[in-house]
Amino acid sequence: MSGAQGKLKEVVNLKSKFNFRLMIDDAHGFGTMGATGAGTHEAQDCIDGVDIYFGTFAKSMAGIGAFIASTEEITNYFRYNMRSQIFAKSLPMPMVVGLRKRLELLKSQPEMREKLWFIAKTLQSGLKERGFDIGVTDTMVTPVFLKGDLQEATAITMDLRENYGIFCSIVVYPVIPKGLIMLRLIPTALHTIEDVNRTLDAYSELAVKLEKGHYKGKSATLLPK
Template identity: 40%
Template sequence: MQKTMQQYTDIFDKCQTNEGYFGDFRVAGDNYFVSPVLESVPGTVMRFEGNDKVMWATNNYLGLADNNEIKQVAVETAMEWGVSGPMGCRMVSGNTHEHIALEEELAAYAQKESSVLFNFGYLGIIGTIASLVGKDDIIVMDKLCHASIIDAARLAVSDPRNLRVFRHNDMDSLEKLLQTVNKTRKKGVLVLTEGVYGMTGDLAKLDRICELKDKYEARLFVDDAHGFGVMGAHGRGAAEHFGVQDKVDIYLSTFAKAFTAIGGFSAAKKEVVDWIQYNARTQIFAKSLPMVYVKSLRKTLELVQEGHVRRERLFEVSELLSNGLRNLGYYVAQTASPIISVYVPGGDLAVGKYWVKFLRDHGVFLQCVMYPVIPKELIMFRIIPTASHTNEQIAFTIEIFKQLRDEYSLQLDIHLEAVDRIYSND
């Protein structure tokens, strides 16, 4: 992944280079490693280049993507409303009792007073943060926050000096920043973090973050895209996992992960949500979320709330696969989330591509992460288990990883300092 730093006379000049994000893949017209074309509906087995692969790269955590109850609601709603209705933005002609009911149900599940829907989680993050952060307010952000949070933070602050970044999950770094900004702050401070970090699978230390934000009179925004429906005794997310659901000031999640749809929501105290609803430009000037999603999401939320067995199976699948890979000698990061990060010494792009192709050619589809996202000396296989994966699929995947190890005579001894650098983002 590259970003252009050169200056051009014409804004289109850069388009003829291999610069920018994933520039080499763009120039090569690649649809194998970047934007691979999958040929079937989401599931534990999907077709790629005409052949079935065991799929470990979709965020279908609870296995609800092919749930027949949700499909039935979607079909019936589409027959009545089509894919467009209601038409218009919520403030003009796009509001319905169904939208309001879903917001009330989401707020109750998240144990907040109120919530507001957005058409995408990305828009929810940008709209929520930009609507709340004003001139002279300060944002304090974890260094590994998702691109959507970074974009929102940059959009929200008028003075770049009011955007501060602390080392990933480093509470000393966070506290020092809060101490510093409190010496000169004129207005409010908003701390931004994810709940579960989707790339690495580690959790934000929300218990300690809540202590610090209270100590230094800040507010806390948590994007829990990968935790919502998954973490905690009732699936409410990472904050429930740490027992601080009531301490999180603004709780946000997308529906693109465990809820296997599109859209998102922010939940908070009623007056805060009212402010967001009337001031978030990504909400005010966007068409209402189509009814086919709203009604389907209400059914999905019902299944998620009742999803104890699915969550137990999800973590069982994660543990079985993680332990099987560790028994082969692979280094698998220890995290509290079900996301599996497998680290292998390497770092060369060509080598990493060979390894990915080997796995896919042998029936296992997953993501591979390399430099500059992680240190040069490592390659990371990112595996997303679901509640629907079978023990046979787990055993098959372990066997293919064994063949990969033996075929390429992989040296699996890891320098732990390199892994530590990923989680500290040094």
């Protein structure tokens, strides 16, 4: 949630002492992490130590659905024994065609991944320079931690969307401690430096508003422009 990578290599090294299979959920890593975008296990040089790789089509592939990659024996076992698969429907064929094209783009246009990282790093460094707490992210996931409650969080996101034209997702208690707000920005390869600067300016303004109590006790639907 905070953009910090798991310590996969250290976990893989435990296989020398214990007998286990390792499954990872690499939702944000697939398509963005590693030299070819294969995932976080590629970035940490421990692909061979991951037995079951779970990824989603909802992040870098901008679609729906997910996948599991492993040996034929393991994937066949899952296919016929996973409770969630019993009544599962196949992906719509237009989505399958689109996902195949996106996978082709991930392979053939590495410059898109490089642009994504450039935008994400520029955004993250800009936020830190303006005094924002972005935690310890070392991925393109860009969280901003603020102090406030759920009502303030919803009012902030409403203000950003309606008055600044900026979308972000919010994370609040019980995912994070009470009294904290996590705003997660979503940089993409299609964003520009102008988009980054506009976002930084908007966040600087909302931080001042939050400090002055502008969002306190207000309904997001009644937030003034």
